[in-house]
Amino acid sequence: MSSIDGAILDFKRLDLLAFGDTALHRLDARAKVIVTALFVMLVVSHDRYQLAALFPFVIFPVALIAAGNLPFTYIARKILLLCPFVIVVGIFNPLIDRAILLHLGPFAISGGWLSFFSILTRSILTVGSAFTLLALTGFPAVCRALEQLGMPRPFAIQLLFLYRYIFVLTEEGGRAARARQLRSCGKKGMGIRSFGTLIGNLLLRTWQRAERVHIAMLSRGFDGRFHSGRETKFGRNELVFICGWSIFLLLLRFVDLSQLIGSIFLGRLP
Amino acid sequence: MSHHIVELKELHHTYPDGTVALDGVSFTITHGESVGIIGANGAGKSTLLLHLNGYLAPTSGEIEIGHTPITKETLPEIRRTVGMVFQDPDDQLFMPTVYDDVAFGPFNLGLTPAAVEERVTSALAKVEAGHLRDKPPYHLSGGEKKRVAIATVLSMEPSILVMDEPTNGLDPHARRQLMGLMKDFHHTKIFTSHDLDMVMELCDRVIVLGRGKVKADGTPLEIFSNQQLLTECRLEKPLSMQGCPVCGKN
Numbered sequence: 001m002s003s004i005d006g007a008i009l010d011f012k013r014l015d016l017l018a019f020g021d022t023a024l025h026r027l028d029a030r031a032k033v034i035v036t037a038l039f040v041m042l043v044v045s046h047d048r049y050q051l052a053a054l055f056p057f058v059i060f061p062v063a064l065i066a067a068g069n070l071p072f073t074y075i076a077r078k079i080l081l082l083c084p085f086v087i088v089v090g091i092f093n094p095l096i097d098r099a100i101l102l103h104l105g106p107f108a109i110s111g112g113w114l115s116f117f118s119i120l121t122r123s124i125l126t127v128g129s130a131f132t133l134l135a136l137t138g139f140p141a142v143c144r145a146l147e148q149l150g151m152p153r154p155f156a157i158q159l160l161f162l163y164r165y166i167f168v169l170t171e172e173g174g175r176a177a178r179a180r181q182l183r184s185c186g187k188k189g190m191g192i193r194s195f196g197t198l199i200g201n202l203l204l205r206t207w208q209r210a211e212r213v214h215i216a217m218l219s220r221g222f223d224g225r226f227h228s229g230r231e232t233k234f235g236r237n238e239l240v241f242i243c244g245w246s247i248f249l250l251l252l253r254f255v256d257l258s259q260l261i262g263s264i265f266l267g268r269l270p
Numbered sequence: 271m272s273h274h275i276v277e278l279k280e281l282h283h284t285y286p287d288g289t290v291a292l293d294g295v296s297f298t299i300t301h302g303e304s305v306g307i308i309g310a311n312g313a314g315k316s317t318l319l320l321h322l323n324g325y326l327a328p329t330s331g332e333i334e335i336g337h338t339p340i341t342k343e344t345l346p347e348i349r350r351t352v353g354m355v356f357q358d359p360d361d362q363l364f365m366p367t368v369y370d371d372v373a374f375g376p377f378n379l380g381l382t383p384a385a386v387e388e389r390v391t392s393a394l395a396k397v398e399a400g401h402l403r404d405k406p407p408y409h410l411s412g413g414e415k416k417r418v419a420i421a422t423v424l425s426m427e428p429s430i431l432v433m434d435e436p437t438n439g440l441d442p443h444a445r446r447q448l449m450g451l452m453k454d455f456h457h458t459k460i461f462t463s464h465d466l467d468m469v470m471e472l473c474d475r476v477i478v479l480g481r482g483k484v485k486a487d488g489t490p491l492e493i494f495s496n497q498q499l500l501t502e503c504r505l506e507k508p509l510s511m512q513g514c515p516v517c518g519k520n
Contacts, residue, residue: 015406140366140406160366167408168360212361219323219354220375220426221346227377 012167014078014131017070018138023237024068029137029145031238035245036133040126042253049101049114054121056257060249061128068136075135079128083120090119139163157226168209173202274301274336274351274429274458276322281331283317283482291317293482294331299475304459306469306490309479310504315434315462316357318479322432322460323352335430350379353428357435359415363407368399368418371407375426393425394418397451413444420451433461437468466508470494478503 018025024032039060046054065072097112133142140160147156176198184194251257276299283292291314299305307315320326321333324340335351338344356362365371372393376386394400397417402410410418416436423431436452437445445468452459452472463469469476469490476493478486480503486493493499494507506512513519 012409016409019404140370143366161364164364164366164407209361212356212358213364215320215325216354216356216362217364217374218325219349219352220422221349221378222374223346223378227373 017135028238029141031241033145043125051118052258053256061132064132070135086123090116277334279332282329284329304473305475306473307462307477313479314482352430353423355433359419362419368402372421372425389425393421397421430458437465470508
């Protein structure tokens with residue numbers, strides 16, 4: 001179970017990064033959420049065979065990581081963790097779509113491979129920007145920003161609770177699984193059946209905890225509404241950040257920068 | 271200061287599955303008293319505490335907090351008066367940061383942001399946790415969590431502090447720190463514990479529960495000198511009252 005414990009610790013690190021103190025960290029969360037959302041939309045909106053036009057978009061996460069003083073390899077590792085899922089999603093494209101779309105010297109590249117790499121690039125870009133947003137802002141602040149931007153309050157509160165208790169729950173689950181493993185003496189234990197009861201148990205315990213948390217909330221005068229005394233300021237810096245990045249990203253989307261650069265260099269060749 | 275009086279009259283509580291948890295419990299706790307409730311596992315201690323802020327309703331009998339019976343209408347007022355600290359701080363700390371958690375109660379009381387700020391700062395200072403203010407609860411150690419959990423209740427400025435197993439799972443230093451903190455709270459304190467030395471040190475009155483009944487009610491010295499009572503209730507003398515392990519003398 002060290003892997004689960006390790007994964008939690010690793011995740012907590014992402015959380016700690018949000019305590020950094022750079023100009024980007026200090027920026028109002030709403031600005032960062034808006035620009036990241038725009039970024040994700042623009043990246044996803046590309047045609048499915050589009051690959052080259054996606055590459056310039058990497059500037060956004062890389063610039064934020066650099067300006068926010070974030071550990072690049074750590075975030076890259078987090079993104080890599082997700083790659084197997086993406087590969088499963090896209091791996092059948094090369095088998096199904098065999099029409100040749102592109103010739104790179106002697107290599108013929110089919111539409112399937114092109115769309116597969118397009119999916120991979122898009123995932124890396126969007127997931128990377130989401131991780132960067134979290135590392136620069138912190139989950140609670142992102143939730144608050146979403147709420148201020150119009151997401152219904154119950155959703156925001158659900159998300160916050162999910163985030164708060166995911167650590168408690170995984171720790172509890174990790175302990176239960178460790179106890180099972182230690183007593184199964186290297187064999188399979190009772191196989192899948194013992195896992196069934198283990199998960200059932202975990203569900204019941206979660207239920208009981210939810211009840212205790214509810215008591216704790218009630219005894220501190222909870223009446224169904226969440227109050228927050230936090231003041232958020234949306235000033236000039238935020239406006240400049242949003243406008244600057246929006247214009248730049250829209251430009252990337254509608255002007256094919258790779259082609260432009262390519263034609264500048266290649267255009268001179270005979 | 272009559273609003274600090276806790277009065278239980280013939281309290282009975284039977285759980286839906288038929289388990290009798292409380293079987294006619296009566297006592298009165300007056301202002302400023304520090305009361306330890308002790309007893310074996312399953313004696314009804316936690317059930318009793320959950321009645322004190324109206325989370326559980328008695329099957330029969332009455333509870334009055336400051337001469338106000340607990341009813342649906344008086345519940346908000348009762349919960350403002352009775353501050354409850356739970357055994358597991360993970361149950362108590364549910365907000366994203368320590369600040370939000372300590373401010374949760376005061377905001378629900380309808381205080382202005384400035385007043386909330388003042389309460390939070392002073393509550394965190396009391397438990398020496400000012401530096402943890404912006405941390406999320408899952409980054410804290412056990413002792414820190416416990417102190418912050420107490421701050422979340424202190425910030426509501428309760429007249430009665432109720433704690434379930436306050437020293438459970440703390441290291442000796444954190445335990446000492448917590449006991450010092452409890453000594454500084456001068457209003458009514460009620461807590462359950464198996465830490466009999468702490469009960470000995472902090473309480474001026476001990477109530478022994480056994481099978482849902484009050485078995486004894488007296489000063490710590492009286493209770494802990496009654497060997498027959500202790501054996502019957504699955505308890506023992508606090509270590510400080512037992513013989514020295516080297517020479518055997520008291």
